[in-house]
Amino acid sequence: MCKRLNQHTLSVVSLIAGEYILLACHICCIPRTPRAQSVPHSGNLFYDCGRRVQVKMKGIVDELHYTVDLLEGGTALSDVIDNHIYEQTLTQKNAFFVADLGVILSQHVRWRTRMGEIRPFYPVRCNSSSAVIELLAALGCGFICANKYELELIKGFGVSSADIILGGMCKQLSLIKYAAKSNVDHLLCDNETELRKIARCHPKARVLLQVAVAPSAEGDGLAMTFGSTLKDCRHLLECAKELELQVVGAKFHVSSGCQDPEMYVHAVSDARCVFDMGKELGFHMTMLDIGGGFSGSDTQLEKVHAALRPMLDIYFPPSCGVSLLAEPGSYYVSSAFMLAVNVIAKKVVARDRQQQRHDGVCASDEPEFLYYMNDGVYGSFAYKLLEESIPAPTVHKVVSPEEPLFSSSLWGPSMDGLDQVVESCLLPELSVGDWLLFANTGANSLGATASDEHKPPVFYMVSASDWYEMQDLGISLDTSMKNFSLVPYSLPSGPLTTTVSTPA
Structure with a gap:
């Protein structure tokens, strides 16, 4: 008992x-x-x-x-x-x-509650930690892989080839051949050159066309970099028919920086057009990938769901037989991770001449500190290259509420001018050996590499x-x-x- x-x-x-x-x-x-x-x-x-x-x-x-x-x-x-x-x-x-790991579980439960009809496919590049991969596989997620190492990693956990999609719009021939050898049949594509490579190296592939999303009002400069316009999609469908390739679906991606949920409305409408064109040419298209861009915020998820649900009901109702999937990466892992770094050096570089700080404290006679940490942009903070800024960390020591705060910047250990982690923040004076805690560091800091x-x-x-x-x-x-x-x-x-x- x-x-x-x-x-x-x-x-x-x-x-x-x-x-x-x-x-x-x-x-x-x-x-x-x-x-x-x-x-x-x-x-x-x-x-x-x-x-x-x-x-x-x-x-x-x-x-x-x-x-x-x-x-x-x-x-x-x-x-x-x-x-x-x-x-x-x-x-x-x-x-x-x-x-x-409980945060990842909680995010999955939230996803099932609000987006239950859309199956998550986790992009391995976001965070390839073994525990994360195995937990998400146990939760029933699929996976988006971008290279051979990621494919080997996911296959090593016993994930079915049917639950893997090979992403990337510019794949080496050797990678396409490896996917064919591994029975990974679902591949993304957005150009004719890639389509012909797939036909040559993986003739049994099941292709998903990536549809371009128009730039938002916020000015997402990368919106049109990936994906094909509707006109180009028709050309690719005709090319695929000529090459005797199967096109089984479409994908779009709305950036996480986009604050306008209406972008999903236009994207779903365009995807429906691609499905209709495919049907005209004799393709049986059964998969729609709505991409990533999910920040992890409950508010954002609600807004996206509110915008998506009516459009999906109109253009892709359950009766149409189309499987819906998405690529939540940061959504799962960002808030689950915290990074602890150590201060290894400090400098006083100048006097802060600001007349008044936002907290009302006069800063005219205060020093400005540069702190060097044992991790930086060439390590765990590489994701800084993908974002505008990194929030100020938490100081891991007892600090009196009356202790003054100073203008500070945080740097990695390389002494490179590009290795600036936080450009400006207010911190109490730190000493060499103090620890700083950076929250929300689970995304793009632990990607898959060979070593x-x-x-x-x-x-x-x-x-x-x-x-x-x-x-x-x-x-x-x-x-x-x-x-x-x-x-x-x-x-x-x-x-x-x-x-x-x-x-x-």
Whole structure:
């Protein structure tokens, strides 16, 4: 008979290809064992009161060694951050990520609630962390891959080829051949040259045409860079018929920077035109990809759904047999990750001569600080190149409310003029060795590359309630997430520093 231990809560750690997974969860039916004894449970799950354990993880690595501790009672994300900063301060002071898998789960539940008829296909380039990929696969997501490495990564988790789309509008011949060899048949295309390459290397491909979206009032300069106009789509359909290629659907993409939900109205209408042209030419088109651009904001998701739903009901009702899919990337992972960086150097560069700051404090005699961190634009902040700015971080130390704030800029370690992470923000005076926490860093900071050597380690956690919700959704260590190897984790008993927020 299964009985839960009386509010026993364990934090469990899994190391997946160099990433630590922290799970704070109640454990059922696990008896206490002597310190030197390990009890295997649920596939690769181990409960060990000893100090070290050996674990084999199928498809990842053969053997791992790591410390195991038992946690009595609950823990919070802030406790986990404090603990890892404490440990890093005692050792190398390396940058690291902390992430909450429960956030990804919550985002998925929100998606199912509001966009349930639209299946999510996750773009791997957004964040290729092993734990993220395996969790999203367990939740039933499909995947958009852009290169051979991403295809190998996703296939390595047992994802069906039918649940993979090869994206990118300019693919190497070798990549198209590899997709054919791997039975990945769905490919995106928006030009004749690419279409002819596909016909040559993957004649059984099932092509989705990317339709261009007109620039919005906000001036999205990239809107017309990718995709074909309606006129060009007809030409591509005629070309595909000549090449005896199957065209099975269409895709459009509205940028996350677009604030006008009406862009979706025009995009769906254009997609319907492409489907009608395809039908005229004898194509059986059954897939519509509405692209990405989902920021993760609940308000934005509501606005997009409100604009999309009526148009989809008109042009692509359930009775038409068209499968709907989307590409939420940042939506899933951005807010789930937090990056901790260390201040490695500082400079006083000038006097701040502003007459008045927005907070009403006179700044005429205050210094301006440049802080250099152990991660920058050439590392985890590479996504700065895709965005206008990065919000000011949280300072991880006790700061008095009366302590003055100074004009500051934050830089990476390269000493390159382009390696500026935050151009201007207000911070208390920092010292070398202080820690800064950047929230919402899960998107475009951990993309798939052939080598993870220089990536900061990633520590994941999930609350007990979220872990139970995963189990309610059918996720288990036996079947859905076989590569997770979980062992108890505990916090040290010593005092830890708390964090404070500072205004930007």
